[in-house]
Amino acid sequence: MSFSFFLLVLIILGLGSYYFGKSKALALKQNDVVHSLPKYYGYYALVWFATPALIIVSLWLIFSEGIVTNQVISSLPDNIKTLPTNELTLILNDIKNKAAGNLVAGESFIGFELAAETYNSYSKIAENIIIYSSIVLGLISFIFAYISISGKLRARNRIESIVSKILLVSASIAIFATAGILLSVLFEAIRFFQIISFDDFIFGLTWSPQMAIRDDQVGSSGLFGAIPLFLGTGLISLISLTVAVPVGLMTAIYLSEYAPSRVRAVTKPMLEVLSGIPTVVYGFFAAITLAPFIRDFGETLGMNIASESALGVGLVMGIMIIPLVSSLSDDVISAVPQAMREGSYGLGATKSETIKRVIIPAALPGIVGGILLAASRAIGETMIVVMAAGLSARLSINPLDAVTTVTVQIVTLLVGDQEFDSPKTLAAFALGLTLFVVTLILNFYALRIVRKYREQYE
Amino acid sequence: MSNSSSNSSSITEIVNKGLKKRYRSEFMFRLYGITSILFAAAFLIVFFSSIIDKGYSAFTQGELNISIYLDPEIIDPDNTRDEEEIRYANYDKLVFDSLKNFFPSVSSRKERKELKALVSNGTSLRIQSLVLDDMSLIGKTLDLSVKLDSDIDMFLKGNVDITLDESQRRISDNQVKWTNELKTKGLISQKFNSTLFSAGDSREPEQAGVLGALIGSFFMLLITFIVAFPLGVAAAIYLEEFAPKNKFTDFVEVNINNLAAVPSIIYGLLGLAVFINFFGMPRSAPLVGGLVLALMTFPVIIIASRAALQSVPPSITDAALGVGASKIQTVFDHVFPLALPGMLTGSIIGMARALGESAPLLMIGMVAFVVDIPSTPLDASAALPVQVYLWADAPERGFVERTSAAILVLLFFLLVMNSTAIWLRNKFEIKW
Numbered sequence: 001m002s003f004s005f006f007l008l009v010l011i012i013l014g015l016g017s018y019y020f021g022k023s024k025a026l027a028l029k030q031n032d033v034v035h036s037l038p039k040y041y042g043y044y045a046l047v048w049f050a051t052p053a054l055i056i057v058s059l060w061l062i063f064s065e066g067i068v069t070n071q072v073i074s075s076l077p078d079n080i081k082t083l084p085t086n087e088l089t090l091i092l093n094d095i096k097n098k099a100a101g102n103l104v105a106g107e108s109f110i111g112f113e114l115a116a117e118t119y120n121s122y123s124k125i126a127e128n129i130i131i132y133s134s135i136v137l138g139l140i141s142f143i144f145a146y147i148s149i150s151g152k153l154r155a156r157n158r159i160e161s162i163v164s165k166i167l168l169v170s171a172s173i174a175i176f177a178t179a180g181i182l183l184s185v186l187f188e189a190i191r192f193f194q195i196i197s198f199d200d201f202i203f204g205l206t207w208s209p210q211m212a213i214r215d216d217q218v219g220s221s222g223l224f225g226a227i228p229l230f231l232g233t234g235l236i237s238l239i240s241l242t243v244a245v246p247v248g249l250m251t252a253i254y255l256s257e258y259a260p261s262r263v264r265a266v267t268k269p270m271l272e273v274l275s276g277i278p279t280v281v282y283g284f285f286a287a288i289t290l291a292p293f294i295r296d297f298g299e300t301l302g303m304n305i306a307s308e309s310a311l312g313v314g315l316v317m318g319i320m321i322i323p324l325v326s327s328l329s330d331d332v333i334s335a336v337p338q339a340m341r342e343g344s345y346g347l348g349a350t351k352s353e354t355i356k357r358v359i360i361p362a363a364l365p366g367i368v369g370g371i372l373l374a375a376s377r378a379i380g381e382t383m384i385v386v387m388a389a390g391l392s393a394r395l396s397i398n399p400l401d402a403v404t405t406v407t408v409q410i411v412t413l414l415v416g417d418q419e420f421d422s423p424k425t426l427a428a429f430a431l432g433l434t435l436f437v438v439t440l441i442l443n444f445y446a447l448r449i450v451r452k453y454r455e456q457y458e
Numbered sequence: 459m460s461n462s463s464s465n466s467s468s469i470t471e472i473v474n475k476g477l478k479k480r481y482r483s484e485f486m487f488r489l490y491g492i493t494s495i496l497f498a499a500a501f502l503i504v505f506f507s508s509i510i511d512k513g514y515s516a517f518t519q520g521e522l523n524i525s526i527y528l529d530p531e532i533i534d535p536d537n538t539r540d541e542e543e544i545r546y547a548n549y550d551k552l553v554f555d556s557l558k559n560f561f562p563s564v565s566s567r568k569e570r571k572e573l574k575a576l577v578s579n580g581t582s583l584r585i586q587s588l589v590l591d592d593m594s595l596i597g598k599t600l601d602l603s604v605k606l607d608s609d610i611d612m613f614l615k616g617n618v619d620i621t622l623d624e625s626q627r628r629i630s631d632n633q634v635k636w637t638n639e640l641k642t643k644g645l646i647s648q649k650f651n652s653t654l655f656s657a658g659d660s661r662e663p664e665q666a667g668v669l670g671a672l673i674g675s676f677f678m679l680l681i682t683f684i685v686a687f688p689l690g691v692a693a694a695i696y697l698e699e700f701a702p703k704n705k706f707t708d709f710v711e712v713n714i715n716n717l718a719a720v721p722s723i724i725y726g727l728l729g730l731a732v733f734i735n736f737f738g739m740p741r742s743a744p745l746v747g748g749l750v751l752a753l754m755t756f757p758v759i760i761i762a763s764r765a766a767l768q769s770v771p772p773s774i775t776d777a778a779l780g781v782g783a784s785k786i787q788t789v790f791d792h793v794f795p796l797a798l799p800g801m802l803t804g805s806i807i808g809m810a811r812a813l814g815e816s817a818p819l820l821m822i823g824m825v826a827f828v829v830d831i832p833s834t835p836l837d838a839s840a841a842l843p844v845q846v847y848l849w850a851d852a853p854e855r856g857f858v859e860r861t862s863a864a865i866l867v868l869l870f871f872l873l874v875m876n877s878t879a880i881w882l883r884n885k886f887e888i889k890w
Contacts, residue, residue, distance in 0.1 A: 065738055093460050160786040164700060171693035171701070174713040174760070177753050181724055184731035247494040256492025267495055274498060276872060278814025278841045281509070281865050288858065289508045318776075319501050348473075350480055352487035375721065380721020382817035383843075387850060407723050411820050414730065432727045436720065443719040 006131050010057075011063075013135065014050055017142045024149050038157035047162060048145035053138035060130040068122045073278025075112055075118050093121055103181070185436055186430030195423045196224045201430060203227065207393035209413060209424050224427050227391035232310070232403030237378035237384065239314025239399055240321055244378075245371055247318075248325025253355055255326070256333045275323035281292040281386030286316035291388055298400065308390040308402035317384050321374045328373060332366025332450070333359060335457050366453040372446035376439040382407040406431050486528025491495035509869075514596055514861025519651035520614045522577060522640060526556040526585060527599045539593055548572070549582035550591075553604075560645075561636060572632050578605040578664045579864045603649065608856030614646065615703040617855055628855070654863060658829045659848070661838060666849070668864050669830045674744050674824075674839030675813060675871075681748025681835060682755055682812050687805050689752075690759030694801075697760070698767040698845050718757035725754050726821025734822060740821035741840040750822060751812040758811065762804020766797040799886030803879045810875040814868065816843035837844060 022042030028034050034041075069092060073081060080091060098116035149155075193201070204225015251271070257266055291312040298305030305311070336359050344354040360367070390402030391412060413428040530537065533547045557573050558564055558593040564573050581604045589595055605611075609628045612618050614637065624631050640646050655668030693714075701707040729750035733739045739746050770793050819825075824844050830840035842846070846868060849861040 005857065027722055041549070062737070142683050156784070160784060163790075164696075165785055167696035170689045171710050174710055174717055174757065177717055177728075177756065178713045180732055181720065181728045183656060184728050184736075185724070188731060189504075247497055248493045254488070254495060258488060258491055263495075270499060270502060274502060276810070276876065277812075278504075278816070278868060278872070280814070280816045280842050280850075283698060284861060284865065285505055285508065287850065288512070288861075289504075314744045318497070318779065322498055350484045352484045376514070376719060380723065382721070382820075383847070386525075386817075386820075387847065400805040407721070407817070410723060410727070411817075414727075415820055415825055429727060429731070432724055432852050436724050437720065439721055439724075440716060443716055444873070448717055454797075458644040 009135065010050075010053060012137075013138065014046055017049040017146075018042040018046040020142075021149060023154075028149070028151050029058060030150040034151045035154050040155035040452050041149050041153070043159045044149070044153070045142055045145050047159070049138045049142040052141050053134040053415075056134040056137065056298045060126070064123070064126045064130070068119065068126055071122045072115055072119045076115055079436065086240075088454065099123075101425060109137050128386060157328065171374060181436065183198070185429050185433045188426050189433040192423060192426035192430040196430075200224060201226050205395060207356055207409070209427055222423065224423065224430075228395045229404060229406045229409055231395060231397060231429070232393070233405040233407075235397055235399065235403055236310050236314045236317065236389065236405055237375055239310060240317035240378045241371065241375060243315055243318025244321035244325050244374055248322045248374075249329050249367065250324040252329035253321065253359075256330055257351065257359075271323040271326060274319070277320075279320065279381060279383040280387070282316050282320050283384040286312055286384055286388035289405035290316055296456055299395075304398045306390065306402040308388060309400050309402050310389070311399040313385055313389045314399065317378055317381055320381070320384065321377055324377060325370055325374050328370030328450075329363070329367055330455065332363045332370065335366070335454060337457055363453075365449050369446040369449035372442050372449070376446070379442075380435060380439050382409065382411065386411050412433075415447070451455070470585040479597045479691040484499065506584040508535050509862050509865055513866050516613050516859040516863035517651055518557040518648040518652060519653070520646055521603045521649045522606055522767065523601070523603050523645045523647070524553075524556045524560075525599050525601045526552055528552065528585075528589060528596050529555070530597045533589060533596050541590065542826055544589060544593070544596075545580050545586065547586075547589075549585050552585060553581050560640065569632060569673065571638070571808060575607055576610055576633060576636060578662065580605065580665045603647075605653070605664045606637075608644070608854060609633075611664060612855045613637060614641070614648075615859075617859075619780065633654075647815055654860070658831050659827060659845065660829060661827075663852075663854050663860055666857070666860060668842065668845060668867055669701065670828060671840040671842045671845035671864070672867070672870055674747075674828075674832055677744035677835040677839070678751055678841060679809055679813060681745060681803070682751040682809060684807075685752035686759055687753045690756050690762050690805070691801055693756075694763030694767060695789060695794065696761045698764050699793070700785070705737060714757045717753075718761065721817075722754060722815055723821065725750050726818030728753070729818060729822045738840070740836060742826045742828065743836050744832065744839050744841070745835040746822050747819050747824055747841060748835065750818045753811050753814060753884075754815065754818065755805075755808045758808035759801070762808065763797070763801040766800025767793060770796045785814060798880055803883045806879040806882070810872050813875065814843055816841070816847055819844050820847070842871070 019042065021044055022038045025034055025036075025038035025041035029038065031046055072092070072095065073088070075264040076091075080088070083091070095112070096119065098112070099119040112210045152210065201224050204223060205227050207226045207228045208223045210222065251267070255267060259267065291307050291309065294309060294312045295305050295307045340358055340362060341354055344358045345351075349357065385405045385408050390404050392402070393404050394401060394407070396403055410428045410431050413431075414426055529552060532551055533549075534540075534544055554570070554574050557576060561573060564570060581841045583600075584604070585600070588600070589657070594730070599843060606614070610617070610633060613629050613634065616806055618629055619628075619629070620634055636648070642730045650756070653665060654667045654670055658670030660666040693710075697707065697710065701710075729746055733749055734741060774792050774796065775788055779785070783791065790825055824839070824841055825836055825848060826840070827848070828838050828840050842864065847862060847863045848860055849857045852861075
């Protein structure tokens with residue numbers, strides 16, 4: 001039985017249990033008082049059928065692979081079984097490929113074909129056990145539920161308590177996701193810090209993650225000093241904020257204080273388009289159009305500008321962040337009470353004086369919160385820098401140099417072939433952890449500042 | 459009195475003196491505002507014109523009309539009509555012979571190679587499949603319009619600087635001469651590039667298309683929607699309608715706000731560590747990509763759905779509770795249907811953002827070079843934004859215009875999704 005057919009059978013049986021539960025309730029209703037509406041008895045029967053079936057299927061999806069693999073390993077010849085784990089993993093991968101009917105480079109040992117067949121037959125057995133046991137168990141539990149349906153059964157209350165539990169679990173997924181992110185990054189990062197000391201990582205001045213395979217290899221020092229990356233990230237983010245903050249803030253001020261409705265009607269969608277452009281497209285623009293332009297422009301001025309200069313990347317990233325800054329500032333500026341403006345006008349101040357001396361100081365906490373959010377966005381931005389920034393880690397704060405960032409290094413370390421126990425791969429997770437912690441702190445404070453500010457005027 | 463009046467007149471004087479300067483600074487301030495808006499607008503104009511300018515030419519492709527004699531001596535010398543034999547026949551020679559008809563003088567090894575390179579190297583495969591489909595063609599002459607090689611196509615589109623030395627460019631002097639000759643004979647024409655929409659990735663620009671990436675992205679968005687929408691809506695309903703005010707609820711809220719602001723690349727690390735390494739899901743599969751994007755879209759959907767639920771007036775809830783509905787019945791039978799269009803609108807906008815997202819997909823191996831078009835969410839596949847990234851890195855000149863074309867396709871789908879959202883909002887939005 002194929003998996004999709006099995007799902008179809010489950011769905012049909014599920015619909016059937018709903019129907020039977022409901023019709024029993026309808027029949028009872030003819031000559032008895034029934035507590036809930038008939039459909040709730042249908043749901044009740046459905047839940048009883050589906051719960052055991054779904055539990056078994058999900059257990060299968062999680063564990064079957066491991067169990068089958070263990071069975072296959074125990075059936076392998078002894079000399080293979082005792083191989084180190086990573087070689088065994090390679091052989092197992094070959095076996096799985098063979099079992100799936102793919103071409104395999106070569107049969108590494110006698111009994112290879114047999115192992116593939118064993119793998120297939122065990123998977124088949126496991127599959128059959130699951131399919132039939134889930135259907136049988138589901139039906140048994142449905143029958144119990146069906147028998148228990150009576151006029152006194154409070155089906156609606158039962159269903160409602162299940163529904164509210166489902167709602168609660170869905171809301172808790174946000175916690176699981178955060179915990180999942182933190183743990184998955186943390187575990188690998190801890191493994192990294194067991195190899196490379198934390199101080200070397202945070203305070204080291206050289207980043208050269210290529211590990212030497214032979215002792216005499218040149219240029220493969222395996223140094224993981226992240227300062228150049230932090231500096232590069234900081235430089236690019238700073239350039240982007242120098243573009244985004246004045247432009248975004250002035251746009252927001254103009255839109256909320258000066259602009260006639262016609263200008264607003266054009267500008268708002270324009271900003272939405274700006275924020276809707278995928279970052280990979282910004283990256284392409286930065287790499288193909290803007291960077292060569294800046295380089296050529298520098299040449300005409302007699303300056304030597306790298307074609308992956310931080311300036312070009314920062315400019316494009318700044319433009320990407322403009323909508324974020326302007327929409328956040330717009331929110332806080334319109335939250336400033338009208339009375340404060342009128343007070344200022346009443347004293348004879350011009351509009352711009354009111355804005356500069358009353359509105360901006362009043363909105364400052366909110367604006368700062370918005371800038372912090374924008375900074376966290378700039379630090380975490382990946383595609384623009386991957387496509388347009390440099391790869392080599394240089395200790396430089398010259399915007400005309402090519403610098404690299406934390407996100408660029410995560411991508412270069414993790415894209416392509418990788419082994420999970422080399423410090424090179426694990427370094428990506430250490431960088432990821434740093435990135436996560438820094439953005440978390442920035443976001444947390446930014447959101448707190450913004451919220452406090454809002455409460456102040458509400 | 460006189461003292462105060464002279465005093466006030468001197469104040470007026472001071473104010474009047476300063477007025478000119480103040481009005482000036484008022485004007486300047488206003489100018490700054492207009493300048494920043496114009497700056498953003500100018501960027502958008504430069505941006506779109508640059509992409510369209512680079513990309514529009516990819517929608518056409520230079521093709522050459524040739525007649526190919528399907529020589530039985532080459533395809534099937536023993537007249538067996540055996541499929542295996544026909545499959546391995548030397549179709550390259552057929553193509554070369556028909557090209558040689560145009561330029562009989564070609565003889566040296568170098569020239570032969572250059573002549574062969576005029577047309578796409580997929581041509582012989584195409585003839586092979588034509589012959590395999592219909593063996594009665596053998597011995598006949600086939601009039602075909604075949605794709606030119608990408609380098610020649612680039613030359614025709616004016617993207618090759620032929621004033622450079624021959625060794626500096628990808629197209630030789632002979633090829634330039636031949637191409638110009640064929641062009642004056644009217645054998646070369648620009649046709650609609652249907653390959654772009656019907657093929658997967660390829661190393662050859664003229665044979666590369668975005669269909670594989672499109673389908674991969676479609677599968678991903680499907681999984682994202684199936685996973686994130688029900689969960690997000692359920693979480694929103696809980697937080698908006700049922701959650702008690704306590705520490706746990708506050709903690710959930712803090713988490714949601716943080717998730718919405720976590721850099722997308724971190725989600726990629728999560729996908730790599732949890733879905734691929736821990737659960738052993740396949741690399742490069744839209745299933746994993748969809749799950750990662752679902753986690754990313756989840757907070758967006760919650761925030762949008764909560765706003766939609768808040769906009770349903772309390773009178774609806776009060777009326778339902780008043781006639782004896784339970785809290786769950788009220789929410790699911792009355793509040794939820796009214797909030798659904800708003801929830802959908804927010805979700806579609808969130809999904810549009812997920813469609814453009816590529817950083818987390820790089821982490822889970824969706825940068826693999828995949829030629830085949832995926833048929834299930836478990837097959838290896840590319841995604842549209844990742845395809846843009848891959849092509850942007852490719853050295854061939856032909857991929858620059860294809861990258862821009864892929865961007866245009868991506869932007870088109872984003873436009874479609876966002877307009878659908880706006881249409882939904884306008885059609886179903888109820889003003890209470």
